[in-house]
Amino acid sequence: MLKELVVISGKGGTGKTSIVAALASLLNNKVLADCDVDAADLHLVLQPQILEKKEFWSGKTASINRENCAECGKCLELCRFAAISNDYAIDNIACEGCGVCAYFCPAGAIDLKDNLCGHIFVSRTPHGPMVHARLDIAEENSGKLVSQVRTQARALAYAEKRSAVIVDGPPGTGCPVIASISGASTVLVVTEPTVSGIHDLERVLELARHFRIPAIVCINKWDINPGISASITNKCEQIEARVVGQIPYDGAVTRAQVQGISVLEYDPGSPASLELQKLGKVVESLLNQ
């Protein structure tokens, strides 16, 4: 059965993408997916060659046809998102596309138009196929785009008989994260030993529990604060979320990023690379179970 590992973190900037890039170079026979569609970064390390580009349409925006508008004020009165100004102009950014104005406009002057919100790409990388996306600026529905990226990645994995999908997830606990993890086999939560790191980790683990998805944890830059790292490990044990990796702070990670490659390729003997190799083994065995 196809396994799907989703790498997430409560807070952004914990090193999620660097870890996914390392896993990409360590694990064989995988499909990669970048579901951080708001600020996709995986392409900066994996340098995909785009093979296919598809449009992503989602949601609607209202528009008023001024010629038919009788300025009766009905739409203004009904819109709950303050998207219509007193002179009957629609603020595209505030409009949620609920269509209430269009439905109730007595003059039939309002249309709902489909939005082109971004693109989905299927690419080749040195470490296997990759599905990624770009959400256009100020577009909503990143959750839906995330779902489509995952669906495409799974389809690709089936078609190419690959055994797993590794997903770089979005930060946070909201809509795009929920869309990234629902139905996944395992989540790998990347955290940092900081007060805010613990706080966010707890929320993300709660989210994983909420959706009944087994979670494992990796502490990045664990040596920045060994005391907090130890209490993270304790806490995780209590709730049965195993800490499977402790990556030390290592300047090679940033230097690799600047070069646009994973730290394992940049310097396989660096302290972070050595730990990542161990993490890779654990993940490999989990995915082969």
Place this chain on the structure above:
Amino acid sequence: MNIAIASGKGGTGKTTVATNLAFYLQHHAKEDVALLDCDVEEPNCHLFLKSVCLETKKVILPVPSLDPDKCTGCGKCSEICQFAAIACIKGKVLTFPELCHGCGGCILACPAGALSEQEREIGTVETGTSGKIKTVYGQLRVGEAMSPPLIRAVKSHAQNGQINIIDSPPGTSCPVIQAVKGCDFVLLVTEPTPFGLNDLSLAVEMVRVLGLPFAVGINRSTIGDEKVREYCRNEKIPIILEIPEDREIASMYSRGRLVLESLPHYMEKFEKLYLQLKEVIPC
């Protein structure tokens, strides 16, 4: 006066800048300050400011509730809903409150008067203080996807006659737009790495779409390469803050402490930031 602190990517130091700026403005510039943490999925500012919570308010979204006795099964409600939050299958109505945007359309559309509004809690807004700094933060319920209404609730605490610092969620889509919309100025925090640059350029596109005045602050400015500075030069974007990579800052941060409380030599940087902000934003 509303100043938003934003970034394309998370973890670039937004919270560090927001909390220390608030501290500086209150303690040294003697300004009236409120810190509104709009990163409602992962609010962290209060951890650093050690805010004392004075009030917790539930934020609710109105969702439809069905009176099955009145329902005729006509399906008008599911026809109007653009979010598949209400369905009428074989004359039976089902609601999916997690998908509902609270537009009220189904209730208006129902000819039988079978739908009314029910309150659904999506999170809380906590208001409090940290010394003289007013602190407000939203906390989205875990498992909840609808963050913009909660962000609007946090932002509604912005008051005239004081400096409202708005810590935004990461990204470039609906949550961050809710947070920065209507602000007088946006400070985009980034890092001098390819990730930082990629995400900064997305954030710049976003603030340009919104037509907001903005500048850049570079955190961990001594790591990485020169490309972020080059980009800012080419795009004529002022860089108004640079904080070097400093293990001591990382260590203070990890313990949930403010930089300015423990490393006072950074005061100068925030003073400079304040003076530059004063220049660009007419108070």
